[in-house]
Amino acid sequence: EAAVTQSPRNKVTVTGGNVTLSCRQTNSHNYMYWYRQDTGHGLRLIHYSYGAGNLQIGDVPDGYKATRTTQEDFFLLLELASPSQTSLYFCASSEGWGGYEQYFGPGTRLTVL
Amino acid sequence: AQSVTQPDARVTVSEGASLQLRCKYSYSGTPYLFWYVQYPRQGLQLLLKYYSGDPVVQGVNGFEAEFIKSNSSFHLRKASVHWSDSAVYFCAVYCGGSNYKLTFGKGTLLTVTP
Numbered sequence: 280e281a282a283v284t285q286s287p288r289n290k291v292t293v294t295g296g297n298v299t300l301s302c303r304q305t306n307s308h309n310y311m312y313w314y315r316q317d318t319g320h321g322l323r324l325i326h327y328s329y330g331a332g333n334l335q336i337g338d339v340p341d342g343y344k345a346t347r348t349t350q351e352d353f354f355l356l357l358e359l360a361s362p363s364q365t366s367l368y369f370c371a372s373s374e375g376w377g378g379y380e381q382y383f384g385p386g387t388r389l390t391v392l
Numbered sequence: 393a394q395s396v397t398q399p400d401a402r403v404t405v406s407e408g409a410s411l412q413l414r415c416k417y418s419y420s421g422t423p424y425l426f427w428y429v430q431y432p433r434q435g436l437q438l439l440l441k442y443y444s445g446d447p448v449v450q451g452v453n454g455f456e457a458e459f460i461k462s463n464s465s466f467h468l469r470k471a472s473v474h475w476s477d478s479a480v481y482f483c484a485v486y487c488g489g490s491n492y493k494l495t496f497g498k499g500t501l502l503t504v505t506p
Contacts, residue, residue, distance in 0.1 A: 283435070321482060321498040322436075338493070369435055377486040377494060378424040378443060383435030 282306045283384035285370050291390045292360050300355040300387050302370030310373045311353040312381065313337070313345060315366040322369065328353060329376070360391045394419050394487040398497035406505050407475050413468040413500050415457075415483030424486040425466040426494070427457055431479045439481075442466065453477070478504045 283304045292298050304311060313325040324337030326345035334345055342364060344356040357364055367388050371381040395418045405411055417423060424443045428436040440451025447459040457468045466483060483497040 319498060322496040324493055371435075377488060380426075380438045380441065381436075381494065383437070385433070385435050 283370060283372055283382050285368075285384040285387050287387060288385065289388050289390075291392065293392050294361055296357075296360045296391070298357040298360050298389065300357075300368055300370075300389070302353045302355075302384055303351050304353075304370075304372040304382070304384075305351065306372050306374075306382060307350070308372035308374050308382070309350070310376055310379075311347060312371045312373075313343070313353065313355045314369045314371065315339065315364075316369060316386075317366050325355065325368075357389075360389075362391045365389060365391045394423065394485055394495050396483050396485050396495055396497035398481075398483055398500050400500050401498070402501045402503070404503045404505060405473055408472050411468075411470045411473045411477075411502070413481050413483075413502065415466045415468065415497060416464050417466065417483075417485045418464065419485065419487045421487065422461065424488070425457070425459060426484040426486075427451065427455070427466075427468050428482045428484060428496075429479050430482065430499070436482060439468070473502075473504050475504045475506065478502055 286301045312327040314322040323339045325343050327335050328347040346354045369386050370384040373379040373381045397416045426441050427439040430436045442449045442459050450456050480499045482499045486494045
């Protein structure tokens with residue numbers, strides 16, 4: 280079974296719309312991450328968390344909020360979506376920080392019209 | 393700040409040929425180094441990882457990488473590629489200390505032709 284799942288897999292919204300991307304991991308990992316993947320940029324870290332209720336800012340946080348409700352669940356919120364947020368979003372988890380392997384979900388493709 | 397450069401955005405090789413994907417990083421010490429692979433419509437998966445010890449590290453599916461400190465490089469190699477190796481390959485680095493994050497390169501799209 281997939282240890283990191285994301286939903287939805289695809290989402291289309293309009294400019295100004297409200298979007299929530301969901302991520303669940305069953306690895307019992309403390310660390311979870313949200314990345315966006317864009318051609319020419321690779322993966323860029325949006326937000327991360329090292330436990331329920333914790334939230335840390337990544338490299339490209341503008342326009343995004345995140346919430347970690349449990350050890351398993353990490354959500355990414357776009358409250359006023361813009362076309363620049365059209366991207367492929369990945370969630371990942373890891374046992375520890377930095378030098379540990381990250382386990383990735385299958386991704387959510389978001390299109391903002 | 394740590395950074396990773398993958399100079400080749402696209403590489404095409406014939407099935408059965410050898411492969412080298414290049415990765416260079418900027419950091420004066422010895423970082424944690426990773427290669428991840430992304431198959432079509434999937435998330436990233438770890439191929440191999442290096443921190444210390446033998447500078448040639450073996451990974452899954454016949455991949456290996458060599459850490460060359462003097463050249464700040466961590467190139468990925470495979471002796472004979474298969475069509476199923478077609479994917480995007482990412483090099484990543486973690487330098488520790490106050491620089492907390494894992495930094496990814498922009499990726500190299502590998503296409504294996506029959």
